[in-house]
Amino acid sequence: MTVADVLLLALGALAVGSGALVVTSSHLVRAGLYLVVSLGAIAGLYLVLGAELVAWVQILVYVGAVVVLLLFAVMLTRAPIGPSAGLDRPAFPAVLIGGGAGLGLAVLFADAFRWVRYPEPEPGTAERVGEQIFGAWVLPFEVLSILLLSALVGAIVLSRPDIGARRSTPEQPDPDQANPDPATAGGEVKA
């Protein structure tokens, strides 16, 4: 047991424990905050494993953006402060499938990798990751930028009722407005 092993064990126990609380807590806000703890522990695991840039991106994107977005959604859907009733389905099939998947994969990994020591990785700097991304993986990187743009446009179209929800207004049957030009649709918005 080296220092790295002790760190991996501690952070892994923290990640799994708070992950279990995420999926069992009956407070919506507490589930989001336990998710912060779990994702932070996983970022610590990345640091121990030598993936420094991935760890900081995890902190920035997940803890900084995704969890904040989830907590905003919890707030916007008027979640109660206290424990909420009726959050869960019956446990039996979920325990069977989830436990089967988790424990089965764990046994598979434990059997495949055993208790073998691997050499410590050299710290992965941003320079190495940058060479990888812009050398071998340029095309997927650019495709991801298109994906982000389309996700942005899709989220805007979904959440704007004046361009997204035409079908729910039968009192205004105007087939010309079914797919309005974004410029004219923007002109119709009342401030």
Next chain:
Amino acid sequence: MHVVIPYVVGALLFGLGVYGVLRRRNAILVLMAVELMLNAVNLILVTADVSLRSALTGVAIEAWARPGAAAPGTGGVFALFVIVLAAAEVGVGLAIVLQYYRMRRAVITDEVRLDADGEEPGIGRERLDADGERVAG
């Protein structure tokens, strides 16, 4: 270091995510469980980068890639890609959830009717008019 520890942690987190997706009825909690599953896969990718030193060997390099760039370290790059995908997924997913909440005042996935158009009595009393205000249906 013993790489079996992060591998087993990743497997257990994935199992917890599957359990959460199947158990939870609230759509936002389902999204949180999906985040747990994505993080488990990321952890396994980064760990595979340490233990297997995965690299492209014996594969003709693509025309758009710089020659000699297929060094080990691909797992971290894939983890970054998965993080970007997760950010896009949670953005669109929460847009859908919030729009559904504005239409039906509910985030319970069991009550989503896939065969109706949102006008059934009881649940869909309210709907949005063109200005984003709710009108009685």
